[in-house]
Amino acid sequence: MAEARPARKTVTFAELGLPTPLLAALEEAGIEEPFPIQAATLPDALAGRDVLGRAQTGSGKTLAFGLALLTRLHKGSARPGRPRGLVLVPTRELAVQVADALLPLARSLGLWCRTVVGGLSFSRQADQLERGIDLLIATPGRLSDHVRQGTCKLDDVRFVTLDEADQMADMGFLPQVRAILDLVPEGQRMLFSATLDRDVAALVDEYLTEPVTHSVSPPTASVSTMEHHLLLVSREDKPAVVAEMAARDGRTIMFLRTKHHVDRLTRQLRAVGVEAGALHGGKPQGARNRVLGEFKDGRLPVLVATDVAARGIHVDGVSLVVHVDPPADAKGYLHRAGRTARAGEAGTVVTLVTHQERRTVFRMTEQAGVEPERTKVRPGDADLVRITGARTPSGEPVAEQAPRRPSRPSSGPAFRRHPARRRAPRPVR
Structure with a gap:
């Protein structure tokens, strides 16, 4: 299915050719050396290859795809409602945490990075999209809502990452993911997953072109620590x-x-x-x-x-x-x-x-x-x-906090397939 390459040892991020402002932001955040998944995937991702990363959570894969996306988006400009890069994640919480990791790095390059997830104000997200956005981090359901309502168009997206694809499959999101990918024109694809079961493998075969595979951890809980x-x-x-x-x-x-x-x-x-x-x-x-x-x-x-x-x-x-x-x-x-x-x-x-x-x-x-x-x-x-480390609880009750109800967006017209959807293999850049 894909060419596999061994992980390479990299001393610093500078060796990978990241932009100087990005290197400074990493240093300020105390991130000094690439994790194995970052050292393995970044050279191919920065070169424009489609990448298939097999890695467990906690392996550092957010920066593996995030640094590549931000570098490739550097010096470009966004149009209102039209992101240039897209990260799809299975849950709202993961979207927030990916954004937390990438926002300071995006700012260092003058890029706008925003999050679109369910359960939060649809109109506020639409306003943010209208101001222009370089990198969009989204859950499939809420992004589908914005596409239906016309508040987000995917015609300018050239870089797509699917994070934790196996979890998206487990949660039943692959039909929405496919519908979204059908709207995105030709470009670079990266997919990260802990496992490559039948559904994820089919997704890779359909939407990635000659991906380079990097595996840095086995699908077991055999971590020494x-x-x-x-x-x-x-x-x-x-x-x-x-x-x-x-x-x-x-x-x-x-x-x-x-x-x-x-x-x-x-x-x-x-x-x-x-x-x-x-x-x-x-x-x-x-x-x-x-x-x-x-x-x-x-x-x-x-x-x-x-x-x-x-x-x-x-x-x-x-x-x-x-x-x-x-x-x-x-x-x-x-x-x-x-x-x-x-x-x-x-x-x-x-x-x-x-x-x-x-x-x-x-x-x-x-x-x-x-x-x-x-x-x-x-x-x-x-x-x-x-x-x-168990110990006896204090016995003094902790006060409860009252929940609040979320708002929901209305539905709209159905998806339309993008005419420029890539099927044939493209040259390696």
Whole structure:
């Protein structure tokens, strides 16, 4: 399907030929050396090749495609409502975090970088698009709304990146992604995905031309700085064990299966004195942004989330991930586990296992390629403290905050296929 090249060791970003203002912005941000995925993909991306990157979250892929996009957009000019570069991501939270990483770098080059996601004001986004935009970071659903309403046209887009394509496939977004790509004329394509299953492979074959493939990490949780534990617990002891882990020092993410369970656990934790916030798709976007922002800056030490909402969580410094409810499969385990031990940091992944869940969880971790330590625990046990840093909650309730309702855009006319959509191979630049 694609030519594969080994990762190259690069001492500095300057060796890659990035613009001087971009180098200065990276230095100011304390980013000194490229991560392996950046060193591997940037030479080909800067040369205009289509790129297929296989990398887990936390590998540095945002800058891998972001630096290439900004460099290629440098010195160009945007027309109102017509972005020149596009990044498609599966979730609102991921869009915000990609924007956080790229905005300061875009400013250094005098480029406008904006975000278009659901749950926020459609009219405000339309106004921003009308002012002109170089790089647009968007979720497929909201971008589709803007295209239908005529507030965003994709005729000028020459550079497209699909980030976390496997997650977009899992969430059912590929029809929208295809419709968007059909509107984009010929240009450079980059796709990043942790796995290349059938749907993603088909997307690559259809929309990328002779892509160069770079793989820098295997699709397993075999990171050397990540510890895996199965805590065998009774159903009666489980709530107290969860509360003690949540009361630890450090940034913690707790995963549950449903929105209802997330809200219930969050209320229970706050009732016993744990500063916890809930994140799931049923919450208004403003509330989701606030919770994630407070978690990212350290004001909120515990995030309680569903799998779907957590697909956009890319926060450094998460030292503990807890599967309060075991994930549905090995892929879900690996995705959740990837929230910790990012960029060389240490992290612990804990799965709570009741007697009825043992056989299923043992099989799942084996499929995920991990060999977790198994420990039977009760509230207050020394092993629970050793593994997670658990401690007794204060017992002083934390006040709740009222949610707000989001606004929704209206629908409009259907997509039309772009006449210049590329099918035939193009010369390598």
